[in-house]
Amino acid sequence: MVLKIFFPQCCNRADSGLLVGRWISGHDSAVVLAVIHYPFIPGQVKQYVQQMQAQSGVELSVLGSWSLPKEGQEGMESFLRDLSTIFPQERWLQIRRQMGKTGFTCEVLSRDQNAVAAQRRVKKQKKEEEEDGDAEEKEEDEEKVIFVHYEQRKVMLSQLHPIDSGDAKTDPPSELRQVFQTVALSQPLFFLDKYDDGPLKSTHWQSEGREASIIVELLKQASVPLCLLLSWMLSVWTWICSIRIFNFYPLRFLSSKLSTCVQLSYRTEHMKTLSSPKPAAGHTQFMRKANMLVSVLVDVALGVLLMSWLYRDDHITMLANTLVPAADHVAKELDQLLQWLMGAPAGLKMNRALDQVLGRFFLYHIHLWISYIHLMSPFIEGILWYGGLSACLGLSFALSLLSDMVALFTFHIYCFYVYGARLYCLKIYGLSSLWRLFRGKKWNVLRQRVDSCSYDLDQLFIGTLLFTVLLFLLPTTALYYLVFTLLRLVVVLFQGVLHLSVDFINSFPLFAVGLRVCRSYRLAEGVKFRVLCDEPGVALHLLMEINPLKVSTVVQTYRTPTYSCYPRDSWLALVKKLFVGELIYPWRHKTTKAD
Amino acid sequence: MGPDSAPGPAVPWRKVLWERQPFPDNYVDQRFLEELRRNEGIRQYRYWAVVKEAGFVGQQLSCVAIFITLWLYMEQGLLSPVTLLWTSLVCSLLGYGLHQLLSSKVESCSEPRTHLADLQSAAIFLSFTFGFSPVLKTLTESVSTDTVYAMSAVMLLAHLVSFPYAQPSPPGILSLNAALFASVCLASRLPGALHTFAMLSCALLVFALWPCLLQRLRENTPSQFTGVCVGVCIAGVGGLGSQSPGGAVLLALALGSVTLLCPLLLVRLQRHKDNIHGPWDEAEIHEDLSHFLH
Numbered sequence: 001m002v003l004k005i006f007f008p009q010c011c012n013r014a015d016s017g018l019l020v021g022r023w024i025s026g027h028d029s030a031v032v033l034a035v036i037h038y039p040f041i042p043g044q045v046k047q048y049v050q051q052m053q054a055q056s057g058v059e060l061s062v063l064g065s066w067s068l069p070k071e072g073q074e075g076m077e078s079f080l081r082d083l084s085t086i087f088p089q090e091r092w093l094q095i096r097r098q099m100g101k102t103g104f105t106c107e108v109l110s111r112d113q114n115a116v117a118a119q120r121r122v123k124k125q126k127k128e129e130e131e132d133g134d135a136e137e138k139e140e141d142e143e144k145v146i147f148v149h150y151e152q153r154k155v156m157l158s159q160l161h162p163i164d165s166g167d168a169k170t171d172p173p174s175e176l177r178q179v180f181q182t183v184a185l186s187q188p189l190f191f192l193d194k195y196d197d198g199p200l201k202s203t204h205w206q207s208e209g210r211e212a213s214i215i216v217e218l219l220k221q222a223s224v225p226l227c228l229l230l231s232w233m234l235s236v237w238t239w240i241c242s243i244r245i246f247n248f249y250p251l252r253f254l255s256s257k258l259s260t261c262v263q264l265s266y267r268t269e270h271m272k273t274l275s276s277p278k279p280a281a282g283h284t285q286f287m288r289k290a291n292m293l294v295s296v297l298v299d300v301a302l303g304v305l306l307m308s309w310l311y312r313d314d315h316i317t318m319l320a321n322t323l324v325p326a327a328d329h330v331a332k333e334l335d336q337l338l339q340w341l342m343g344a345p346a347g348l349k350m351n352r353a354l355d356q357v358l359g360r361f362f363l364y365h366i367h368l369w370i371s372y373i374h375l376m377s378p379f380i381e382g383i384l385w386y387g388g389l390s391a392c393l394g395l396s397f398a399l400s401l402l403s404d405m406v407a408l409f410t411f412h413i414y415c416f417y418v419y420g421a422r423l424y425c426l427k428i429y430g431l432s433s434l435w436r437l438f439r440g441k442k443w444n445v446l447r448q449r450v451d452s453c454s455y456d457l458d459q460l461f462i463g464t465l466l467f468t469v470l471l472f473l474l475p476t477t478a479l480y481y482l483v484f485t486l487l488r489l490v491v492v493l494f495q496g497v498l499h500l501s502v503d504f505i506n507s508f509p510l511f512a513v514g515l516r517v518c519r520s521y522r523l524a525e526g527v528k529f530r531v532l533c534d535e536p537g538v539a540l541h542l543l544m545e546i547n548p549l550k551v552s553t554v555v556q557t558y559r560t561p562t563y564s565c566y567p568r569d570s571w572l573a574l575v576k577k578l579f580v581g582e583l584i585y586p587w588r589h590k591t592t593k594a595d
Numbered sequence: 596m597g598p599d600s601a602p603g604p605a606v607p608w609r610k611v612l613w614e615r616q617p618f619p620d621n622y623v624d625q626r627f628l629e630e631l632r633r634n635e636g637i638r639q640y641r642y643w644a645v646v647k648e649a650g651f652v653g654q655q656l657s658c659v660a661i662f663i664t665l666w667l668y669m670e671q672g673l674l675s676p677v678t679l680l681w682t683s684l685v686c687s688l689l690g691y692g693l694h695q696l697l698s699s700k701v702e703s704c705s706e707p708r709t710h711l712a713d714l715q716s717a718a719i720f721l722s723f724t725f726g727f728s729p730v731l732k733t734l735t736e737s738v739s740t741d742t743v744y745a746m747s748a749v750m751l752l753a754h755l756v757s758f759p760y761a762q763p764s765p766p767g768i769l770s771l772n773a774a775l776f777a778s779v780c781l782a783s784r785l786p787g788a789l790h791t792f793a794m795l796s797c798a799l800l801v802f803a804l805w806p807c808l809l810q811r812l813r814e815n816t817p818s819q820f821t822g823v824c825v826g827v828c829i830a831g832v833g834g835l836g837s838q839s840p841g842g843a844v845l846l847a848l849a850l851g852s853v854t855l856l857c858p859l860l861l862v863r864l865q866r867h868k869d870n871i872h873g874p875w876d877e878a879e880i881h882e883d884l885s886h887f888l889h
Contacts (some may be wrong), residue, residue: 031676124822132796136794278710349737351733351734351736351737352733352736352737353730353733408687437772438768438769438772438776439768439772440768449652454765454768455768457716457766457803458716458719458720460766460768460775461720461775461799461803462719462723462774463772463773464771464772464775464776464779465727465731465779467723467772467774467776468731468734468776468779468780469727469730469731471745472734472735472738473734
């Protein structure tokens with residue numbers, strides 16, 4: 001049986017005294033949390049331990065005795081040994097260290113085996129005389145002890161991943177998890193420092209004096225009224241939003257399509273989470289709040305930066321002056337494209353009549369659009385000026401606004417795409433149905449298969465005529481469809497890039513990544529052990545070092561869930577939809593789930 | 596061990612495998628293959644009967660030739676569309692009358708089509724074709740002539756191959772559609788929309804309505820049927836000859852081989868037929884299973 005004792009590094013040179021800690025149930029190990037020095041009154045120690053147990057909720061107890069003999073303390077050893085009778089324990093540890101030597105020695109006394117300790121010592125001498133020891137006997141009598149040294153402050157602040165969700169699990173937490181939890185929960189034990197005037201003196205990581213920072217304390221005091229103010233403002237805003245007039249169908253539909261409104265509602269949710277005056281319960285909540293706060297701050301900072309660039313040196317006027325000519329240019333290009341299609345594009349033979357019809361229809365559409373743009377041109381500067389103000393809410397808002405404006409300015413391309421796609425889809429559908437008629441078959445809707453069918457003469461006649469007509473008109477329609485689909489895909493791609501960057505700003509856990517970079521011990525994946533001292537005759541000493549989480553795992557674990565937009569279809573499904581002529585909306589928005 | 600070896604043990608061999616016998620599994624005795632029957636139930640063809648049936652195939656070939664001749668005339672402007680339309684109308688009326696005459700002889704137990712339904716069908720055909728003819732005219736403008744000719748040839752060939760020679764009255768769907776497709780392709784090459792309309796009406800007559808009449812003729816007056824076939828063949832050769840003698844010669848050769856040569860080959864090769872039947876054939880059900888269906 002191997003006994004593991006987790007020993008804090010800060011107590012390596014502590015004066016002799018009692019060890020306070022916890023026995024880990026189910027595993028053969030003990031965690032030492034602090035050393036209470038001689039001189040003490042055992043009754044006061046007991047009272048103190050019980051008080052700490054009540055405050056922290058950890059099953060604290062006196063584990064044993066620690067002796068580091070200095071000059072003038074010869075009688076310490078026997079005194080400490082007799083203490084085992086005062087504190088009733090299952091097992092009593094006696095850890096001894098000599099000044100100048102690295103190794104500790106440890107003896108474990110069982111409650112009913114106090115007398116056996118003497119016997120064991122005798123047996124040990126006997127074994128040294130014999131050449132071959134009985135292996136069984138050896139293992140039975142001698143308990144091997146391993147000392148695992150840990151840095152108390154780091155283990156206290158660290159969080160082991162994957163995080164326990166808190167609900168009752170079937171298997172109890174592992175030994176390591178229990179160690180970490182014990183140290184983290186024993187905070188009240190570490191408030192007693194050496195400047196206290198109480199009856200007891202103890203050694204732990206904070207015994208030199210408690211650390212605190214004035215800024216953190218001030219922020220903590222100021223955060224409560226700030227939260228109250230924020231929550232009041234949010235309630236006013238929510239009340240405005242829920243006015244009945246905004247719930248009419250067209251407005252609601254529009255607001256669900258415009259990404260600015262979506263982003264606004266999303267940020268409102270975030271602010272609601274942030275502005276709750278209760279402190280965060282649990283590590284996950286804390287990290288989420290911190291991530292949200294940092295992302296909002298960074299967003300606003302970038303937005304203000306953008307604003308400062310925009311409103312300086314008349315950039316807005318410049319932008320407005322290039323916008324209308326740009327729209328004009330796009331329209332002219334489309335015009336030329338249609339003229340080219342109406343001729344013989346790339347040497348393809350188009351049906352002249354249909355070509356002319358479609359071409360003229362689209363040209364008229366463009367003409368309408370251009371007139372609309374020219375009508376709007378005096379207001380563009382004003383719109384841009386007020387739109388730029390939205391950047392003060394954050395860079396993500398500016399990007400969403402840009403995406404919406406792009407959608408509005410390319411609305412005619414979207415219309416063309418819909419016309420072309422619908423025409424093409426109709427044609428493909430008709431062709432496939434008439435091809436079945438050509439062969440004398442029919443689609444059986446009930447059985448979802450193709451069956452033979454006896455058609456009437458007039459059905460056959462008209463069907464064949466229509467089939468011929470549709471077949472010969474296919475290249476023309478297909479070309480128009482192809483051209484406008486490509487244009488639409490370009491626009492969709494650009495919008496997708498904007499949405500992806502907004503999503504990135506929203507969901508990237510900056511605080512967690514910063515924590516991983518600066519204070520990597522706080523996010524722990526596991527531990528690694530280094531051998532400190534492996535001499536025969538002395539117990540094994542290991543140093544426990546925290547293994548930080550990989551950056552990719554950090555990002556994955558702490559990503560804020562967003563209305564992430566990701567491609568709705570796989571590549572194959574997309575190609576199939578394009579081929580058949582179904583309308584494609586490639587980016588899908590996920591609605592935020594309330595946690 | 597084979598049938599020629601020395602006589603085996605006293606126990607006679609039985610043709611069963613579920614009993615252990617002192618013979619090897621592949622042993623056969625002298626009654627091997629006594630259940631083999633050769634050429635059971637084959638028909639003996641008589642030459643002139645086959646020629647009469649093959650005449651129908653030749654007739655259909657000539658129909659296609661007549662159609663192509665009419666198209667050639669229209670394309671060269673020798674035939675005006677109005678003339679063709681009137682001729683088609685007269686012919687269709689005559690044919691309809693003949694059809695009604697012949698059907699009054701037969702007691703039609705299936706539901707008779709009323710004259711009104713026929714008139715309705717005719718009206719639908721004509722209006723639709725007339726409405727679509729401007730569209731159909733410009734359909735193959737951008738396609739090259741060779742492609743059009745090739746497509747039509749392939750489609751007419753498909754029509755001939757898939758024609759239901761045994762029972763032409765409910766028209767074979769693929770054959771009719773192929774013929775109509777070919778006629779649309781050809782008709783779109785003509786100079787005017789009226790030409791297209793006339794050509795399509797003619798195509799409908801020749802490919803859709805003429806086989807129905809032929810079916811009636813074949814059922815009721817077999818002797819006249821033969822005469823009609825011969826007449827159509829001669830008309831086809833003659834018509835094609837007026838446009839291109841080479842075509843006429845080819846057609847005559849084709850008709851001769853189909854009508855006269857192929858039956859001869861069939862009858863001559865029949866004596867080389869060597870089918871074997873035996874108990875190893877697939878079972879054929881000869882019962883009437885219809886009483887299981889109700």
